[in-house]
Structure formats: C-alpha cells, structure tokens
Amino acid sequence: MDSLSSLSSPLQYPVVRRDDSIVDDYHGVLVPDPYRWLEDRESEEVNDFIEKQVQLTDSVLQKCETRDSLREKLTDLFDHPRYGAPFRRGDSYFYYHNTGLQAHDVLYIQDSLNGDGDLEGNVLLDPNELSDDGTVALRILSVSEDAKYVAYGISSSGSDWVTIKVMRIKDRRLEDDTLLWVKFSSICWTKDSKGFFYNRYSAPEEGEKLDVGTETNANINQELYYHFLGTNQSDDILCWNDPQNPNHLSQPYVTNDGKYVLLYIYDGCSSVNKLYYYEYKTSQLSNGLKGMIPFIKLVDNFDAEYIVVSNDDSSFTFRTNKDAPKYKLVRVDLNEPSIWNDVLPEEDKDVLLSANAVNKDQMIVRYLRDVKHVVQLRDLKTGSLLHNFPFDIGTASEISCRREDSIAFIGFTSFLTPKIIYQCNLKPGFELRIFREVVVHGFNREDFIVGQVFVASKDGRTRIPAFIVSRKGISLDGSHPCLLYGYGGFGCSLTSYFDVSRVILMKHLGVVFCLANIRGGGEYGEEWHKDGSLGNKMNCFDDFISVGEYLVDYGYTQPRKLCIEGGSNGGLLVGACINQRPDLFGCALAHVGVIDMLRFHKFTIGHAWIPEFGCSSKEEEFHWLIKYSPLHNVRRPWEEFPVKASQYPSTMLLTADHDDRVVPLHSLKMLATMQHVLCSNLEKNMQTNPIVGRIECKAGHGAGRPTQKQIDEAADRYGFMAKMLGITWIP
Structure with a gap:
C-alpha cells in the first residue's frame, strides 16, 4: 500500500505529560483521566500541546501530493453563483446570493417579482463587510412584519455566541440597538413590528476580557426577553425564566394573526417539549409588565413534541x-x-x-x-x-x-x-x-450514478438504508477507494444533497461515496431514533460497521481503501468504530467529535445531550457509556485483535479553537490518548499509520465558516485521505 508510513521515516510524536494521579470513581469503577489538564483552554501547556500538534500535522500534509490539486479544483468548482429561495415580508422579497467565492452569502431585497419571475435585487446586508478575513458571520436574521427593519445576529470565529443588531431597511441605517450574550436563540418579532423576543444568558464574570467561544463553562439559566426598538438592552423585559430547571431551553413563536405568543420549552435535544401560550397585547408590554408573562400551560410534560x-x-x-x-x-x-x-x-x-x-x-x-x-x-x-x-x-x-x-x-x-x-x-x-x-461548471451529472441499497444489520432484523454514488461503469472488483459517511443521532436525517468536494473525489480520485442512514437518525421516525440512543447507542456503530462490511463484500472497495467520516455526533461514530473495528478501515476523519462520553455534560451546552446519550452520574447509564466512549476504549489492536488487525487506520481528528458546542478538549484528549497508547516508544511498535489532529484557528463547530476555510479544510482532510489510501490524481 502506497502510504506515508512506507515512504518516509516514522513520525516523531510530541512527548505529552500524563497525570496518573487523576482517577475518578464512577459507581465503584475507577477510571483514570491522565489528560484532564487538556481541558484548561487558557493553560500555556495546552497551547504548547496544540502548537506541537499543528506542526506535526503540517509535516504530514506537506507530503500529501494531491492536496494542492484538490485545493485548486475545489476553488474552481466553488466559484459558481448560488441562491437561496426568496421569502416575503410586507411587499418585499428577500433572498441570499453568493457570487461564488465570497466568504458568506449576501442578503438581497427586491420590491416585487419581475414579469418572468426573476429577481434582480439590491444588497441589503453583506456579512463580508463585517471582517477582512470572513470570520465574522451572519447566524440568525428576521425581518419585521412591515419590512421596515431587519434584526440580525452575528458571531465571531465560529462561536455560538451571537450579538444582535438592527438595521432600518429603507436606507440601510444601523440602529443603536445592540444585544449581547445571545445564544441558541431566534429573533421573533411581534406583529406590530415594535420589537421582538429573544433568548440570552447572563453575562459571564469575565465580561469583556473573555475570548468568546473558548470558554467551557456550562450554559445554564437561559432567559426569554422582549426588546423594544430604540431602547437599551438593560431596559429589555424579562418574560420567562425557570431557575428551578437551569438546563431548560425555551423558544418563542408569535402566531401569524399576532394574537398569541407560544413558548416551547425543551429539556435538552430530545424530540419532546412543553407548550405554553399567552394571548397578549403589545400595550401590556409597553406599559411595563412587572413580572413574567403569565403563560397558560397547554402541555406541561415532556411526553411528545408539538x-x-x-x-x-x-x-x-x-x-x-x-x-x-x-x-x-x-x-x-x-x-x-x-x-x-x-x-x-x-x-x-x-x-x-x-x-x-x-x-x-x-x-x-x-x-x-x-x-x-x-x-x-x-x-x-x-x-x-x-x-x-x-x-x-x-x-x-x-x-x-x-x-x-x-x-x-x-x-x-x-x-x-x-x-x-x-x-x-x-x-x-x-x-x-x-x-x-x-x-456548476465542469460538472456533468451524466458521468455519475446513484443507487440505494438496504444492508442487513448485525441484529439480523433491521435493514439499514445507504446511498452509493460513483462514476458510471465502475467494476465491482474491490479496487476503488471509498468514503463512508454517517451521523446517526438526535433524530437528524441524512438525505441526498449536493457537495462540490464529493464530485471532485469521484471524478479525480476515483472514490465511491456512501451515505449510511444508520439508527439514531430520524429516517424512519422516532422509533428509529430511539433504537440508536441511550442504551441502544451501540446499534449506531453496529449499523455503520455493517454498511462498511457490505461495501467490502460487494466489491466496492477493500478495508485498506475504505475511509470513514463524520462530524459532531458523527465524530463520536467514527471514534467508536475505529476502536471496535480497526481492521475494517484504512483511514478515519472525525470532525469536532463528542469523544469523552463520561464528562461531555460538564461543558457549555453538553448537558442538552443527556437525553440522547445518558449521563455518567447514573450507574446504569455510566455502564452504557463506558462501553463505547472513544476516549476510554483505545486499545493496541496487535494485542487485542492479533489475527484481524495490526494497527489503527490512519486517523485525522479535526477541531477548532472557538468551538463552544463540542469543545476542543474532546479531540485534544483523544489525540493525546491515541498517540500514547498506539505510537509511544514500544518494544514492538506496530502503529505506523499516522494519528494526527487538524486544529483550526478562528473557527467553531462549523456554522458560519467562510468559503476559503471550507476549501482549505476539505483540501487538507481529503489530501490526507488520498495519501493514506494510496490514491493518485486522475486528470
């Protein structure tokens, strides 16, 4: 196999301190956590760790010959006009448009549809004017009912924290309204367009000194406010909070007739919510409603979603x-x-x-x-x-x-x-x-074919759907590199969608792409979701592995040419699968993954995932989690699986310094653990496949990432994949 390990000397991994004194007692089970110190993002030692890992990864990427060709072709194919569907407010139409390589989509306004239905609007809000490097992004936006104002939220460096601004549409004049410490919020105008509801958190003690997006403290006690245009945030009306349930999240909705405000209340990310309502008049707010809005409880339990x-x-x-x-x-x-x-x-x-x-x-x-x-x-x-x-x-x-x-x-x-x-x-x-x-210029759909297969799961009773996309006329002889992608969580369904990078992989690297619709998603409703959550989470990994075996058995690829990829919950998926079946994969790309399943709930919004995964503080749920937690199941395969696997697949863990959703410590601890267990000085070191991390600066969990960063990351991760799988560029 033409891989980095066979072309150069073994990688020299950084020496990383282990603190063997950190041991947690989970219901009588002692679990070491020697890299707990990597959770301190402000530590100089952590910054030194990151710098050395970046240097290591750069040394690997420099040897990936297809990376420059990938970046050039990605830039070429990204450079095409893109549009969003128009939406109407008042008598005006609004839509997003990107000329091709703009960092972010631009919001346009048009007074009416032309006779042929086309739109030729004027720029209303251009996020590309907000920063020189594209790292300030538009995250939420809402136009008032009379189309006189647009309220929008911007974030920096990919953080989930949002600052809300207000613009007068007629002359693009920015109003004085500035709302801070907004997170996991919509902007919900009242019918009279005098103001809007939004959600926020209390300002942290660090205040302006905080590098927003790098903190790891839990996001609790979200509150609902109403903001009147032209007033200070300090004058906003507190409409709802629930200090007895600090982890709860809320979301307002104003009905189309303007008569009611609904309040959805969520306990984490599960597909259930409470539902309250209030019939109100704006004058009640403007006259100074002193207490909370007296919502009436229509549904007051978490038994279903409404x-x-x-x-x-x-x-x-x-x-x-x-x-x-x-x-x-x-x-x-x-x-x-x-x-x-x-x-x-x-x-x-x-x-x-x-x-x-x-x-x-x-x-x-x-x-x-x-x-x-x-x-x-x-x-x-x-x-x-x-x-x-x-x-x-x-x-x-x-x-x-x-x-x-x-x-x-x-x-x-x-x-x-x-x-x-x-x-x-x-x-x-x-x-x-x-x-x-x-x-998309240069793309001809007639060159490719899409098929859907149904794979027998490990339990023998479930059919797992999977889409397979490739160039037409390939021979099923096991010779092709293959990229298998999955998610499998939170009831989210993966459906067919276009991706420029996949086109390039199929056309110029001969890759077969497979999208696996494993349990844990919502592809067949809530039962499908529940079959891959909590105590059933192992089904997700079994399903993904079954699809990988199918691709090998039916001649699409072979293990050393099979790469798996996933992000967030999908990063967990990839991390668990390389632990369980290192023999089945040649490469693994795990983006911003939830890796430490015993401590995820302690950081930022991690507590919202407890309904999906469980929590290590409960004994039964601890035993679910410890069985598959990627961080706690790294093993030397030449000892654990001496017949099947000699080493782990080449692995790249991707994270970002301002990811305040799945904080970087997950990937950093996993990186240190894998390098220690697999790559440290052993008498018989079988791990020659690289274990590296790509740590992005001024970026977050993925939303709001500018076009150039998307291109650079795709070139790096797929250039790495090509090198590790021995793939050469097809002109």
Whole structure:
C-alpha cells in the first residue's frame, strides 16, 4: 500500500505529560483521566500541546501530493453563483446570493417579482463587510412584519455566541440597538413590528476580557426577553425564566394573526417539549409588565413534541409525535384544551417532516419515504390530498411560503443536482416552474450514478438504508477507494444533497461515496431514533460497521481503501468504530467529535445531550457509556485483535479553537490518548499509520465558516485521505 508510513521515516510524536494521579470513581469503577489538564483552554501547556500538534500535522500534509490539486479544483468548482429561495415580508422579497467565492452569502431585497419571475435585487446586508478575513458571520436574521427593519445576529470565529443588531431597511441605517450574550436563540418579532423576543444568558464574570467561544463553562439559566426598538438592552423585559430547571431551553413563536405568543420549552435535544401560550397585547408590554408573562400551560410534560403549523383564532394545528412516532397533525381549541383531534393521521411508512400553511386554507407537507422526500399540497382544514409535487428523487431543502400568499418557493437538491428553486403558483389552479437553477461548471451529472441499497444489520432484523454514488461503469472488483459517511443521532436525517468536494473525489480520485442512514437518525421516525440512543447507542456503530462490511463484500472497495467520516455526533461514530473495528478501515476523519462520553455534560451546552446519550452520574447509564466512549476504549489492536488487525487506520481528528458546542478538549484528549497508547516508544511498535489532529484557528463547530476555510479544510482532510489510501490524481 502506497502510504506515508512506507515512504518516509516514522513520525516523531510530541512527548505529552500524563497525570496518573487523576482517577475518578464512577459507581465503584475507577477510571483514570491522565489528560484532564487538556481541558484548561487558557493553560500555556495546552497551547504548547496544540502548537506541537499543528506542526506535526503540517509535516504530514506537506507530503500529501494531491492536496494542492484538490485545493485548486475545489476553488474552481466553488466559484459558481448560488441562491437561496426568496421569502416575503410586507411587499418585499428577500433572498441570499453568493457570487461564488465570497466568504458568506449576501442578503438581497427586491420590491416585487419581475414579469418572468426573476429577481434582480439590491444588497441589503453583506456579512463580508463585517471582517477582512470572513470570520465574522451572519447566524440568525428576521425581518419585521412591515419590512421596515431587519434584526440580525452575528458571531465571531465560529462561536455560538451571537450579538444582535438592527438595521432600518429603507436606507440601510444601523440602529443603536445592540444585544449581547445571545445564544441558541431566534429573533421573533411581534406583529406590530415594535420589537421582538429573544433568548440570552447572563453575562459571564469575565465580561469583556473573555475570548468568546473558548470558554467551557456550562450554559445554564437561559432567559426569554422582549426588546423594544430604540431602547437599551438593560431596559429589555424579562418574560420567562425557570431557575428551578437551569438546563431548560425555551423558544418563542408569535402566531401569524399576532394574537398569541407560544413558548416551547425543551429539556435538552430530545424530540419532546412543553407548550405554553399567552394571548397578549403589545400595550401590556409597553406599559411595563412587572413580572413574567403569565403563560397558560397547554402541555406541561415532556411526553411528545408539538410544533405549531397554523391557527384560526383559538383553534391551533400542531405537528406532533404524540402516539405517532412518524408524526401526524392534530388540532385543538384553546377553549377546550382536553380535546385533540387528528387532522392528518400518522402514515404507516412515511415520516411527516413538516407542514407549512399557504394560500389561506392549504398546506405544503413534506414526507420522508425511504430517505427520499415526497412533497404534497393538502387541505389545511381536512388534511385531504390536493396535489403531488412531481420532484425527482432528492431533498426539498427549503420551503418558503406564507399563509396569506398564493405563491410558494421550494428549493430542491440531490447528490447530482446542485440546486433548483421552484416557483409554485397556487391560485388559480396549480402551476409549477423552475424559478432559478444553480449550475456548476465542469460538472456533468451524466458521468455519475446513484443507487440505494438496504444492508442487513448485525441484529439480523433491521435493514439499514445507504446511498452509493460513483462514476458510471465502475467494476465491482474491490479496487476503488471509498468514503463512508454517517451521523446517526438526535433524530437528524441524512438525505441526498449536493457537495462540490464529493464530485471532485469521484471524478479525480476515483472514490465511491456512501451515505449510511444508520439508527439514531430520524429516517424512519422516532422509533428509529430511539433504537440508536441511550442504551441502544451501540446499534449506531453496529449499523455503520455493517454498511462498511457490505461495501467490502460487494466489491466496492477493500478495508485498506475504505475511509470513514463524520462530524459532531458523527465524530463520536467514527471514534467508536475505529476502536471496535480497526481492521475494517484504512483511514478515519472525525470532525469536532463528542469523544469523552463520561464528562461531555460538564461543558457549555453538553448537558442538552443527556437525553440522547445518558449521563455518567447514573450507574446504569455510566455502564452504557463506558462501553463505547472513544476516549476510554483505545486499545493496541496487535494485542487485542492479533489475527484481524495490526494497527489503527490512519486517523485525522479535526477541531477548532472557538468551538463552544463540542469543545476542543474532546479531540485534544483523544489525540493525546491515541498517540500514547498506539505510537509511544514500544518494544514492538506496530502503529505506523499516522494519528494526527487538524486544529483550526478562528473557527467553531462549523456554522458560519467562510468559503476559503471550507476549501482549505476539505483540501487538507481529503489530501490526507488520498495519501493514506494510496490514491493518485486522475486528470
């Protein structure tokens, strides 16, 4: 195999201090944590560790011959115009547009649709003006109902912390409003456009001295505020908090008629919420509401999820998984809160993903059928089917509509479709046409083929869907490099979507791409999710491994040419799988992974993941976690699996210095552990495959990353993959 280890001398890994005195007692089980000191992001010793790891990784990347070709081709293919689906506020249309290599998408405004339906708008908000290097990004945005103001949240260096600003749309004048310490929040205008609801946390004690995004303290006691335009944040009205439940998160929603404000309350990231409401008048706020808003509790337990679709006065329609793991629509009148009626019953096979009210008494609904989107027009009152949208196999990625409008926009993408924005005219009749199509020069969809397979799981009773994408006409002789991608958590579904980097891998590196829809996601509803969470989490890893074995058994690839990749919960997936089956993979790319499963809940928003993973403070759940926690299961395969595996696959752990969601300490501790266990001075050191970390500066968990950083990271990780799998560039 043509790999780095066979072409150069062994890597000289940094010597890293181990503190063997740190041992935790988990319910009678003693667990060492020798790299606990890597949790202190402000420590000079940690910074020295990072600097040496960066130097090591750079020395490896310099030997990856395809990296420069990848960067050049990525830059070339990224350089194409991209658009978002238009959305309407007042009498104006708004949409995002990127000319190609701009760091961030730009928000445009257009007074009306032209005769041919095209948009030729004016720049309203250009995030590229906010910083020279693109590291200040637009994260949230909301236009007031009268389209006079836009409130938007910006973040720096990829952090989840947001600062909200307000701009007057008419002349792009920036108002004095500045709201700080906002996180995990929307911007929710009231109907009169006098102000908006938002969520925030108390300012940390460090205040202005804090390098926002590098802290690791827990985010607790989120509060709901109302901000009137033109006032100081100190005058904002505290509308809701719950000090008895400091981990709870809330989200407001103002109904389309402006009469009610709903409050969703979440206990972590599980698919359940409480639901409160309040019928209010803005004058009540402006006159100085002294206490909390006296919300009425419509649903006051965490037994199901309830998301509003629409309301007619006190009659509300919700999407819910109450007694319906594949979701349904129900209706309740607030005056009779004990009576809930089904509007659109649960389907046997299809998962109801969303419902959007449009054209007064209609709705656009999205179903997921065997991981493919089905879009329908239905009657809002009765749920009866009115029309099936004739879309290809793929993903309806955006639905932009309002109940009062008869025109809707739907964004569509697939593995081989960069993006098509459809315009649907619902009055009179039904007319669907292409509004705008994104074209990537140099890409010909006819060169590739997409297939879907169903893989038998380890338990023998579950079929795991997987998409396989490759160049046409390949021979199934096991000779091809393969990239297997997965996630499997939090009920999130991975569907077909276009990615420039994958096109390059398939065209110029001969890679077969596989997307595995393992349990833990939402591809088949809440039962599919629960089958891959808490005590069932091992199913995720078993499913992913089964798909990898399928790719080998059916001749798509062979173990030494199989690379696995995943991010966040998918980084956990990759870390667990290389521990469990190091013999099955030739390379592993783990992005911003949740790695220390015994301590994840102690940092930033990690406590919100307890409903997904469990918590080591509970004995039963500790035993779930310790079995697969990547940090605690690194073993020398030449000792554990002497017949099957001689070493770990070449591994790159990717993290970023301002990731305040999955904090970098996860990847840093894993990097130190793997290098110590596998690569330290051993009498018989079998680990010649590199174990390295890519640590990005001025970046976070991924959202808001500028185009150039996306290109550079893709070139690095796939250049590393190509070198480790012995892949040469195909002109």
